[in-house]
Amino acid sequence: MAEQKSSGGHLAAVRTPEDIAGQRRFEAIIADDSRIEPRDWMPEAYRKSLTRQMSQHAHSEIIGMQPEANWITRAPSLKRKAILMAKVQDEAGHGLYLYSATETLGTDRDTLNNQLLTGRAKYSSIFNYPARTWADMGAIGWLVDGAAIANQVPLCRASYGPYGRAMVRICKEESFHQRQGFEILLELSRGTEAQRKMAQDAINRFYAPALMMFGPSDQDSPNSQQSMAWNIKRFSNDDLRQRFVGMIVEQVKVLGLSLPDPDLRYDEESGQWLHMDLDWDEFKRVVSGGGPCNSQRLARRREAHEDGAWVREAAAAFARKQQNEKNQHDQKAEVA
Amino acid sequence: MSSAVIGQDSQNHQSNQPSQGAQKPPTSAGWPLWEVFVRSSRGLSHVHAGSLHAPDAEMAVRNARDLYTRRNEGVSLWVVRSTDITTSDPDAKDMMFESPQGKDYRHATYYKESEGVKHL
Amino acid sequence: MSGTSTGQLPDHSLDSFGDAAASATRVTPGNALRPEDIALQQTAPADDAVARYALHLGDDALILAQRLSHWISRGPELEEDVALGNIALDQLGHARSFLSYAGKAWGQTEDDLAYFREEEDFTSLHLVEQPNGDFAETMVRGLFMALYQHQLYTRLVHSADETIAAISAKALKEVDYHLEHAELWTLRLGRGTEESAHRMRRALDKLWPYTAELFQDEPLHDELEGVAVRPSTLRAEWDEQLLDILDRSELAVPEVPAALCWGRRGEHSEHLGYILAEMQVLARKHPGATW
Numbered sequence: 001m002a003e004q005k006s007s008g009g010h011l012a013a014v015r016t017p018e019d020i021a022g023q024r025r026f027e028a029i030i031a032d033d034s035r036i037e038p039r040d041w042m043p044e045a046y047r048k049s050l051t052r053q054m055s056q057h058a059h060s061e062i063i064g065m066q067p068e069a070n071w072i073t074r075a076p077s078l079k080r081k082a083i084l085m086a087k088v089q090d091e092a093g094h095g096l097y098l099y100s101a102t103e104t105l106g107t108d109r110d111t112l113n114n115q116l117l118t119g120r121a122k123y124s125s126i127f128n129y130p131a132r133t134w135a136d137m138g139a140i141g142w143l144v145d146g147a148a149i150a151n152q153v154p155l156c157r158a159s160y161g162p163y164g165r166a167m168v169r170i171c172k173e174e175s176f177h178q179r180q181g182f183e184i185l186l187e188l189s190r191g192t193e194a195q196r197k198m199a200q201d202a203i204n205r206f207y208a209p210a211l212m213m214f215g216p217s218d219q220d221s222p223n224s225q226q227s228m229a230w231n232i233k234r235f236s237n238d239d240l241r242q243r244f245v246g247m248i249v250e251q252v253k254v255l256g257l258s259l260p261d262p263d264l265r266y267d268e269e270s271g272q273w274l275h276m277d278l279d280w281d282e283f284k285r286v287v288s289g290g291g292p293c294n295s296q297r298l299a300r301r302r303e304a305h306e307d308g309a310w311v312r313e314a315a316a317a318f319a320r321k322q323q324n325e326k327n328q329h330d331q332k333a334e335v336a
Numbered sequence: 337m338s339s340a341v342i343g344q345d346s347q348n349h350q351s352n353q354p355s356q357g358a359q360k361p362p363t364s365a366g367w368p369l370w371e372v373f374v375r376s377s378r379g380l381s382h383v384h385a386g387s388l389h390a391p392d393a394e395m396a397v398r399n400a401r402d403l404y405t406r407r408n409e410g411v412s413l414w415v416v417r418s419t420d421i422t423t424s425d426p427d428a429k430d431m432m433f434e435s436p437q438g439k440d441y442r443h444a445t446y447y448k449e450s451e452g453v454k455h456l
Numbered sequence: 457m458s459g460t461s462t463g464q465l466p467d468h469s470l471d472s473f474g475d476a477a478a479s480a481t482r483v484t485p486g487n488a489l490r491p492e493d494i495a496l497q498q499t500a501p502a503d504d505a506v507a508r509y510a511l512h513l514g515d516d517a518l519i520l521a522q523r524l525s526h527w528i529s530r531g532p533e534l535e536e537d538v539a540l541g542n543i544a545l546d547q548l549g550h551a552r553s554f555l556s557y558a559g560k561a562w563g564q565t566e567d568d569l570a571y572f573r574e575e576e577d578f579t580s581l582h583l584v585e586q587p588n589g590d591f592a593e594t595m596v597r598g599l600f601m602a603l604y605q606h607q608l609y610t611r612l613v614h615s616a617d618e619t620i621a622a623i624s625a626k627a628l629k630e631v632d633y634h635l636e637h638a639e640l641w642t643l644r645l646g647r648g649t650e651e652s653a654h655r656m657r658r659a660l661d662k663l664w665p666y667t668a669e670l671f672q673d674e675p676l677h678d679e680l681e682g683v684a685v686r687p688s689t690l691r692a693e694w695d696e697q698l699l700d701i702l703d704r705s706e707l708a709v710p711e712v713p714a715a716l717c718w719g720r721r722g723e724h725s726e727h728l729g730y731i732l733a734e735m736q737v738l739a740r741k742h743p744g745a746t747w
Contacts, residue, residue: 088541
């Protein structure tokens with residue numbers, strides 16, 4: 001069976017004829033800019049790299065629910081409450097789309113979840129910052145989802161089929177996420193002095209972490225090159241960051257607010273947006289557990305998982321009982 | 337040798353069969369994986385949308401409704417246990433799918449002589 | 457999907473992905489009755505009594521939505537986060553429609569009513585105010601309410617008040633699903649494991665006392681013949697359906713006395729104060745602001 005062949009392939013240290021043929025087919029598919037599907041032969045490094053990237057992405061969606069869920073019960077109007085609830089719920093959905101796409105690579109959700117709960121897996125560091133005010137709902141939607149979308153649109157063409165398909169669905173749904181965030185800020189910017197201040201403060205806090213969502217500069221990002229060669233990534237971290245800065249520079253004018261970046265300017269010569277130096281030391285600290293909310297976010301996830309254990313077990317037990325009853329019924333029918 | 341069961345369209349061949357997932361990992365209550373197919377409107381086929389976990393078929397349909405049709409994507413749903421899907425062998429792609437290649441006489445466009453003849 | 461990768465940066469259009477995958481991701485907003493439509497419509501409740509009745513319906517849905525929304529990101533499984541989110545969103549939608557309609561009688565918006573009324577002006581039932589507890593409690597509360605709202609809206613579809621009838625027709629289809637959701641879980645938890653059955657029995661004990669209030673007639677109902685449903689008339693069928701579900705779930709109605717509750721008159725459980733403190737805090741900090 002094909003499955004045994006391919007899974008045997010990545011365990012064997014010696015390259016079998018199947019591996020050599022598989023490698024050749026894999027390379028041809030990539031060269032053709034076509035798509036790799038779950039049961040195709042793929043290099044172990046490709047499988048690993050994708051599993052890491054996709055599961056990190058899924059974890060980010062799931063942990064990313066928390067800062068916004070923090071404001072659902074306090075949303076200042078019923079319309080905003082409905083929008084925010086739908087958005088946070090979408091994020092659970094996106095996490096699920098991505099987990100299921102990751103499962104096609106052979107790692108099941110329990111394993112992935114376990115990696116998250118035990119702190120072995122990473123997720124987007126921005127969610128380790130607190131959502132302090134209502135304006136943060138705006139800044140998260142506009143800047144954080146904006147950066148995420150800029151990252152994700154090219155991923156719709158990722159060489160791994162299930163990943164690309166999940167991203168198409170996610171990108172379609174997220175188009176409302178960024179807009180609702182922008183409109184929250186727009187409404188605040190037209191509001192009272194206190195509301196305006198709240199909006200500017202949120203932008204001030206989320207601007208730099210949002211730029212850092214694109215990852216370290218290309219020369220410091222060892223995985224980037226390989227990922228691009230495999231047609232998983234289509235653009236470099238810096239290119240995407242550049243493009244994003246170019247977009248928000250214009251958008252912030254509509255808000256009548258400002259980006260907290262004294263060095264921000266467009267350099268005609270290089271055709272590059274120059275922004276302030278980002279604090280990559282802080283980034284590393286937050287990614288490796290030292291952000292303001294890392295501990296809280298994981299604890300909340302763990303609690304939900306542990307509190308839910310008896311529910312999951314009960315449903316599984318019920319399913320087994322039903323199956324047993326059905327089997328007995330079938331047997332009786334057979335005998336009769 | 338496996339055979340194609342769920343159609344020849346390669347779109348449908350995304351069986352999410354987690355090879356290790358079939359056994360029960362420690363933290364799992366054993367909710368299996370289900371593939372979800374959505375009919376977007378009457379007259380169209382069900383198309384694979386993705387997968388999800390559910391304890392049984394009934395809950396899988398409910399979860400599919402909540403997860404894959406939040407924006408009116410569908411009017412009907414199918415769920416299938418992922419492990420119940422048999423797919424064609426991707427390594428045997430040539431054997432499986434080479435035959436129709438080049439048989440252009442199966443297509444109307446092959447018949448040039450009759451071009452221009454009405455109602456044909 | 458055979459787009460080539462050039463050095464060009466992506467545009468934000470997804471048109472190039474409109475292939476086979478699209479038919480499973482095609483989205484539309486649909487064309488159902490929305491809270492915004494109610495807010496925009498000219499028709500106001502015929503009199504104060506109709507408006508107060510709409511407020512009853514809206515307050516129950518609002519407080520239940522507020523409670524349920526807390527589950528998002530805390531569910532027993534991610535799939536269930538999404539399911540509970542859908543139910544909370546439905547309830548919030550019903551609340552917004554009923555409050556928008558009620559407010560027309562007094563020149564107030566849904567937000568005026570939700571954020572700037574005092575606790576004693578709320579008319580919610582004690583049952584919806586009860587804490588979420590564990591998943592069993594949320595499911596038992598959900599089952600009680602879904603059965604109740606299902607029967608109520610089934611009757612209100614024929615209300616002499618056209619707006620209440622229209623909102624109820626939309627709500628009924630959604631509550632139909634809430635009922636099924638609650639029923640499926642009641643079956644699974646009741647017959648699942650010893651622990652889940654124990655938790656369900658405990659939840660039934662805890663919440664049963666608040667069910668009597670669901671069926672209490674108020675003087676208001678006397679004024680609304682043909683518009684409102686007299687709650688006491690829902691009891692028999694509610695009991696019958698509940699017994700059937702509990703029976704199939706190997707559970708039973710607990711023998712605990714009914715609690716004296718007058719939520720409709722503004723006498724609430726101790727929980728409502730906290731619910732409102734949280735819900736209203738931001739809006740009240742910025743009176744007159746828009747969001």
